[in-house]
Structure formats: C-alpha cells, structure tokens
Amino acid sequence: MLRPGFLPGALRHLSILPRLVFTVRGWPCLLADAMGCRRLPYQLHTRTGTCCLIRPGTSDWWIFLEIFVFGIYRRAQEDIRRAEVIMDIGANVGFFGLYASSIHPGVIIHAFEPFPKNADQLGKNLGLNPGCLVKLHQAAVTDQTGTMELYFSPGDDSGCTLNEVRGQSCSVKTVGINEVFATCEVTKCDLLKMDCEGSELSILRAASPSVLLAIQAIIMEYHVLAEVEAIENILSAAGFTCEVIAEINTIYASRN
DSSP: OOOGGGHHHHHTSTTHHHHHHHHEETHHHHHHHHTTOOOSOEEEEETTSOEEEEOTTSSHHHHHIIIIISOTTGGGHHHHHHOSEEEEESOTTSHHHHHHHHHOTTOEEEEEOOOHHHHHHHHHHHHHOTTOEEEEEOSEEESSSEEEEEEEOTTOTTOOBSSSOOSEEEEEEEEEGGGHHHHHTOSOBSEEEEOOTTOHHHHHHHOOHHHHHTBOEEEEEOSOGGGHHHHHHHHHHTTOEEEEEGGGTEEEEEOO
C-alpha cells in the first residue's frame, strides 16, 4: 500500500471531500483520525453496506480510503465479478476481501495475513460482515513452507515485511506458493491479489508452471521499481498480458 503520508496533500484538494462524503458514512471520524485527533475505534460504512472497523492511529483509515474511495483495485472489478475463487496474499485487516465481496457477494476469498494484530482485526471485520465468504489463513505466503521472522514498526501495521529488518519482529508461519492451492483445497484461482511488502518477486519466481497456469488474473503492488521488469517477464512467459499502473505502483496481469 502507498503510505498514509500522501493523504494530507490529497485532502488539500477539495475534490476528495464530496467523494468521501458521498461514499462513506462515518467520514468525520476518518478525517479526525487522519489529523491525529481520534482515540477510540470507530466504524465506517460504505454505500454498498460494507462495515469496516478502524483502529485509530494506525494505517487502517488510509487503506480504507485507497480501496473504497480512491478505487486502487478498480482495474480488477470485472475479474472479481466473474470470479469463483480469489486469493488475497497480504490481506492486512481484510478490506480488499470486503471490497471484493461487495462487488460479488458469492465469491470465495482465501485471505492470507501473518501479522497477529492484523489477523485479529480481520476477524473482527468479518464478524461485522457475516455474509462475506472470506476464509482467514494466518500465514505469510512465500517461496517455501515453514516459519520466518516478520519485521514491523509499531503503528505501521500495513508495513510488515519478511525482507527488511525493522524495530520489532515476530515468528510467523509461512506457506510456499506451490502449497497454497492444497492449503485452500482449490485447483483454480480466478484472481490473485498480492500486496506483501516486497515478497512478490520471490513468490512468482518460486511458483511452478502449473500454479501459474491455474491463476487467471493478478493485481499486485510492486515495492521495488527495479523488479518490475523481472515480474513482467515471469508473467509474460506464463501467458499473461501485463499492464503497469505506475501512479499506484501496481501491475495488473490477465489472460486474453
């Protein structure tokens, strides 16, 4: 995810305010949180009926804005509408899963999130939206199954990473990309969403040809610009057509 520091600049453009007011019930709480003035958890409700619980002082409010207001996954909307199974690698607190469920209530979503605080919050959000068919897997998807150290900075719950040493860490379960389908008991993934703080290239490099063939579309954030070409090469060799959306550091790949 792009970092919350972008928002103060965005809020200076008054065009965001009508969109926020029209789209979200509870928006004054979000603005107060963005300005550091909110102390208690609060709920935001979208026009489609999705309810999201927000932890004040974290990146929850920013991720909510990215997904439900700015529409960073809009490019994959048609894939979501057609999907039977979606895999969400780097699910954070579940907002993408709730967004996808609001577009296609019948879609089954397997959400992988290793950070305990985020996984707990994801469970709370699912409890507020009982019709969503989201299954939580408290694990990180990587190139191999086992355990690894997950690094994080307090207060930046969207920035947990396996690739960069930070102030604190915890040991988490990992599932190799080639074991994910067995873990989920599925044979086909209609949309793979990835936002896993720099692990995207290593995951794709480790994916077997049969696993890549089972994936129909991908939408992913890239975190290292120098890796984009390598990611495109892997996906193109697997039969995907790639589109780089540079303004939001995103790659969308589909099969024509």
